[in-house]
Amino acid sequence: MASVLNSIMVILRTPSVWRIVSDLLPFTTPLWLLVLVGLCFGWARKPDWAASFFNRRIGTSENEVSGSRQSVVPGWRVLPNSDFSKEKGEKMSDLSLTEVENNKKLVVTRVDLLRLYRLTEERDGGSSWKHMFDKTLPTMSYQTWMRDLSNGLTQYRSRTVFEDATPEQVRDFFWDDEFRISNRWNEMLMYQKTLEECHLTGTMIVHWIRKFPFFCSDREYIIGRRIWDLRRTYFCVTKAVPCSTIQRRNTPRRVDVYFSSWRIRAVESRRSDGQKTSCEVMLFHHEDVGIPKEIAKLGIRRGLWNCVKRIEPGLRAYQLAGLPSHLNPISGINTKITQEYIESLDNSGCLEELGELERAGNGGKSKGGEKPEPVHFPGMLLIGGAVVLACVIDPGLLTKMVLFGVTGFIWPKKGV
Template sequence: MALVDAFLEILSRPAIGEVMVGIFVFMGPVWVAFLLGLVVGWAWKPRWACSLVAKFQSFAPALLSPSMDLASDLMQVQTRSVDSSVMEVGSKKEQLIKLKYKEDSTLRSPHTEEDDGLAVTEADFEHLSQLVDRRDGGLPWRHMMDRSTNDMSYQAWIREPEIGPPQYCSRTVYENATPEMLRDFFWDDEFRLKWDDMILHAETLEECPTTGTMTVHWIRKFPFFCSDREYIIGRRIWESGRSYYCVTKGVPNSSVARRQKPRRVDLYYSSWLIKAVESRKGDGQLTACEVILFHHEDMGIPWEIAKFGVKQGMWGAVRKIERGFRAYQKERASEQPLTRCAFMAQINTKIDPCHLKSLETDENLEATEVVKSPEKQAGMNLPKLIVFGGAVALACSLDRGLLTKAVIFSAARRFGNIGKGAFPRT
């Protein structure tokens, strides 16, 4: 009761500044204890807690949402020993949505001899073109972020379809850049290993010297509470004048055996348009470069948690990419020989201008709306944050498979929602 009284005393202070300072001081020891418990629990995995959860499982279905019907299905999933990381928990409903999305996300392309056997086809280009023109018929894009530096500006949007993970769109404008340099930079895996500390391994599996299509193998480093992730990516570039449509997506490939760790990310889409634009200097010169990116992937992490992580780390990642690009400009200026990946980036499929025009004016395509996000509402989210943090600590401490973690997160979600109306949002 003393802690509750102290917390209520802080909230009763007249000035909002005093309230915020008091809350931070009050929460400091709690978070120190949480982080310490997280580290100790991760290394220790106490047996008494495991036995407690084993008893808890007997009435676990009562805590799960009835619409999910997880109990029997997750028990079957657990026997297959999927990744035991806490961040790889998802509801049964979400798992079914992922499965259906994978089935529906395969693009059917018109057959051409050039596309025979290629990982990326003409249909992928057409899909990217529709995304760029905001005519893919998808849900509206909600504004998410707007940041800038002296040499770069950045905007981001998000939408959350009923089927599949959250989708992101961004527009980045680099000053003093050319489309060709950016094209090569994004393709150059050898140089990426120098600036992107999340990439542990990058290898080319296949390449087509005629179209420039490549299949590459990546392993990316994830936080300590997740296993690393593995990607098999098909990629290809289409050229229209000095505009480059770059498609990269997850593709099947039998040359790399699927393993338990690192975990394979099958659903991956990251494609962009690069083109020259006028500099912010307003001198009429096309000395800046615009990159419009569309990205989504299923990392095996609950989508709400992944969305939170993306939002928190987005600007830092964008700044890191910009620093990597400036370093790449300097290296290319020193006349270093092209890497194999950069050389392959220069083998592009030329686009028939009439075909591109027909895609832009296709009356059968529905326009996609762009809307502003509602203003952030102020509110007391600390109780929910504490509950969620406790759930992470407990789940990290227990290595008992998917059912245990699903139960913990379902219970935490319910407890976190209990006090929704306790602090009205204004």
């Protein structure tokens, strides 16, 4: 300690200012390294002040949004929250089958309904599913599977059962982006804005920005949504759609391939009392976020449950809040269908249209019509990236790895 003080005194006696600065640099270097590390980890978690600053930067004022809105489909408009009740929405949705369903400009159509239906019935013609894991909480159970698609992406299927929840509550809960952000049950979503709503079909176009780990930029989504009602079995489709009103930027990076859709229905409670007081959500999800496939798979395998288990307390908070349907009227505007209707789609020429959609949307081709060159990463970089991704998703994982080593992470036991 005395030697350090003596060195500092010698430096201070130096007549040249530049000499003093150059001699002090070795002492301040560790401090600046600590500051840099702190900034990296702090920005990775993106505190509230950063998210609000980011929202201001991209411009979220009503004047800016209203000035940039242009109807994607003729007759579309943005609905004030007080304009429609749930009852009005349900009556108007019946008109969509005759007046709007044949409009080819709808961003979410019966082809997407058929695609989801065939997935739920396991008649989509894809490869077999590989089981990942099962998890159980006192009021929720969760199962998930995965498989590789022909376009190189990985698709995930999950079955979640919530005890003491109705299909309508769960439907409105997943459609309520404002609550998703305010409650923070989905910490990845940092910005949302409704761009368009159709008062006949309930179709929406929303703008999302999601937070990603610090080693890659955040991601931007333009998502089309629509719900079909088959006697209180809800087919909810969300997928990436084109949008010319929001220009592409380098940051955040736009995600062009995104399909995340689910079937919601009432099922019997695990109490085996014969009452359908539980709600089942069957989810199918795949997207192309531009992260190497193996890194994404390892990161999701280790971080998925930590994200999913936050859904259950979020749903319970939504139920306790008793949010009325008129606060989110668009979720109650559902296209009513029958089993005969969906079977007629399955047996009609809609299948050819579905095949064209699959080839156009999942061909794995770039804008120029050529397949992108595969990105090759060294093995250790893949493992290191997966470790960082999993630690960002699950902050407690880093402590576990320090205590118990990383062997179990790199080579997980079979069946985990």
